[in-house]
Amino acid sequence: MTAAAAAIALLVAGCSDNDPGGPTNSPGGSDSPYGFETADQDAASPITIWVDADRAKIAEAFKADHPEYTVNIETYDGNAGGTDSFRTKISLFDQAGEGWPDVVWSGQVNDATWAAHEMNGNQAFAAPLNLGVVDQTFLDEYTAGALDPVTVDGNVYGARDNLAPVVFWYNQALFDEFGYSIPTTWEEYQALGDKVAAEHPGYILGSIGDPFTAVLSNMWSAQAPIYQVDGNTFKTDFADDHATRMIDLMDHMYANGTLVPEGLFTPEFPTKYKDKVLGIPGPTWFTGGIIQNPGILDAAPGTWGAGAPLHWDGEPVGTGNVGGGFWYGSSHSTNLEAVGSFLQYATSGPKSVELITGLPAHAPTAAKWLDAQAASGYWANSDTFKAVVTDAASNIWGGWGATLSFSSEPAWAEIVVPALAKGETIKSVVPQWEQRYKDDAQVNGYDVE
Secondary structure (H helix, E strand, O other): OOHHHHHHHHHHHHHOOOOOOOOOOOEOOOOOOOOEOOOOOOOOOOEEEEEOOOOHHHHHHHHHHOOOOOEEEEEOOOOHHHOOHHHHHHHHHHHHOOOOOOEEEEOOOOOHHHHOOOEOOEOOOEOOHHHOOOOHHHHHOEOOOOOHHHEEOOEEOOEEOEEOEEEEEEEHHHHHHHOOOOOOEHHHHHHHHHHHHHHOOOOEOOEOOOHHHHHHHHHOOOOOOOOEEEOOEEEOOOOOHHHHHHHHHHHHHHHOOOOEOOOOOOOHHHHHHOOOEOEEEEEOOHHHHHHOOOOOOOOOOOOEEEEOOOEOOOOOOOEOEOOOOEEEEEOOOOOHHHHHHHHHHHHHOOOHHHHOOOEEOEHHHHHHHHHHHHHOOOOOOOOOHHHHHHHHHOOEOOOOOOOOOOOOOHHHHHHHHHHHHOOOOOHHHHHHHHHHHHHHHHHOOOEEO
């Protein structure tokens, strides 16, 4: 076992004895209306909601619109970047036998791999929502496949907030000014990078400082088979040409300055590039999260548009999916009525179209969101915006191991980013990157092919 694997093993052993194959919530007795064992229920009991900064607004809106419930809102990192903070924190409460929050938001799509199973001798943290916590009609209205990552043994353990298919976001004003054509393939994207570097140095076509841009937007959209699962077997193939071509593309564009090392949410990014981003592959939550964000691009209406996902020339479109996190209700909650009310409010309620960052996963809400985006007049391609995003959502590449119990992101942050900072290439550290995935898989109980 490598040093990295040993460190991970110690962390996992210290915070959890999770068995992914273990039982889920115990069936409820005749006195349980929820189909599993619950704490004594009290409709007046306060509920605690854990959110990241972006989701705090919907939690505050629920609190204001539902004064019949007492709501406490606490912020944490939202499990962003594969920190595993959600599982670590819940494991501590499991060991204490108390203190669990009632609702938790997580930006990772793979938490059901542990949250739907017993840990530390306690029943699964996540409540099976379809057994009475929320209305079945509400779950039935979700976009096809959206709840697959949180469906375990036929029960649904999370309410998805948004889908996050990757499209090519472009600054129409700059494309018009420079006389460039919007790329539709990865080959055109790289060629455009060469033109920009030669003719307009300082302007950029994206960032690889964040794991979600480099790994989920680029590697996933390139259909690189580096992070796959088949039953309990983990598979990774960095030698596949989809992987090698994308790594070469990122190395090439990083070298010519059109892909930059600053992360999108760092103070340095808007300071250096606010008016110099020509385009960038990214998920649908870039609408409010990046493009309209006053602290990042703060783009004027009519300047930006959404283009079709980039794909390899001559190959089918198969785009990535960056996040699209879930709300989990706690099986330990003493007020599941309030929990269910919040979950439906947060994902399909009257403020959801306004406050969900990105394409809602609940289909009727998604339709309203797309119509609102198109009608807003904000997007340079308002007439095609809905069609572009809808098409991207139906073409997410299924070869990525989105339900693996470990994240694909930390390896990039901990291995590749430091290498780039030292002047090395991505290609030069591929062996370490690949080995890190294998180590993580073994520590999490997978067989490695």
